[in-house]
Amino acid sequence: MKPSKPMRTLWLTASALFLFCLLRSGAAPSAADVLPVSGTVPQKLVALTFDDGPRRSTTTALLDGLAQRGVKATFFLIGRQIPGNEDLIRRMDAEGHQIGIHTYDHTILTGLNEADFQAQVEVTRTLLTQLLGHNGFLLRPPYGMVDDGVKAMAGAPIILWSVDPEDWREQGADLVSQHLISQAKDGDILLLHDIFPGSVEAALETVDALMDQGFYFVTVEELFSLRHISLENGCVYRCAYP
Template sequence: MHNRYIKYFVFLLFTADLVLSAIFLKNDHRDIEKIFSLPALSKVAGQPGYIALTFDDGPDRKCTPLLLDGLKERGVHATFFLMGSNIEGKEDIVKRMSEEGHLIGNHSYEHIQLTKAGPEAVCEAVEHTQEQIEAITGKRPEYIRPPYGDWNEELEEEIGMSPVLWSVDSLDWKLKDKGKIVRRVLKDVKDGDIILMHDIFPSSVEAALELVDILQKEGYVFVTADELLIE
């Protein structure tokens, strides 16, 4: 009886071997490699996810380079919505943003409330900034952050750009304290959030880099705003 079970087990192994051999012979070895080299999932269920850091009103001669240094050190790309009146004399900073892989968007020329300005003023405020950025980077921005988040369908048709608002407001312009800014953002942040900050205050730069350090340790991945919008 015992020998009969052994013979039966050997028969099963032999049959399985024949089946596997047939599969391997039928398929190219490259197909077999694909089975064992499937890419890892970009996001595992339960992990925190993706966040976009966005900065308005720059560039600033002192603060923006410090921010760029910190982001580069951490391997993070951010999104900068530039104000045309602040670009003049800081073209080197704008060029660096582009060369280092950050997304550059339009924030009007002088931070006007677009919905309350006439069509001519809106066109001038946006187009002037578009031309400045394109002249420096060779790329014409596709995205706009309307000052005060004030936007409507008429503007979208008139300007022909995609608006990018935000889901977490750091209130860095008001708080001007690294610890308070960090705590406010951490209280609300979640997967898919777009964080609003400004790269014109030293406390904002310090808070932004601390947020990157904390959230990267938690598993978050920082992307540019367009990557979130595409998702």
């Protein structure tokens, strides 16, 4: 049941305050921190994901907007864009967002030999591990293209998506957000790109609208964990429908 507007406002305010305290203490919030105080798992969970970043101007604006709303997302990063944006990536990690690999320079992974595959995936994984001090990064192949070789060499769960508004077409924020809002359902993985100003605007519009409809935003890892689905290396996941 969707909480009443006063109760929802109270919960969001409390959540934002709790998130602020966690960030001040240097601790990242867990899945339980984004759920209602009762601890029950909501029936409307979605994972908001972003590809192709980071880009300083747009990714910063997105992180600011998500922080204001107490929302966490998952960012699949391009390795060559890590140098010079280390502070942004550390901020993502500190604020409880999940970080994944989107290859080193947006290269299609299908058909690659092991050396070329590792140059795209393992190099990016190493950069992120050295920067953040931990591992376990999910993989999203560019264009969602996967073959047996990608599955065998991934070294991580492969995360695709279930709702794609094709924001790269630069259709305008309203059209992108309308697509997401009309299509989103419990267990979906939403795809956007944080390198476009319009996509950032659409993402925040979508968050506001779906939260009003009773949706809760979690990272990809949290989405599957809360639905009791184990992510396995080399397996492809598009959604976490109950």
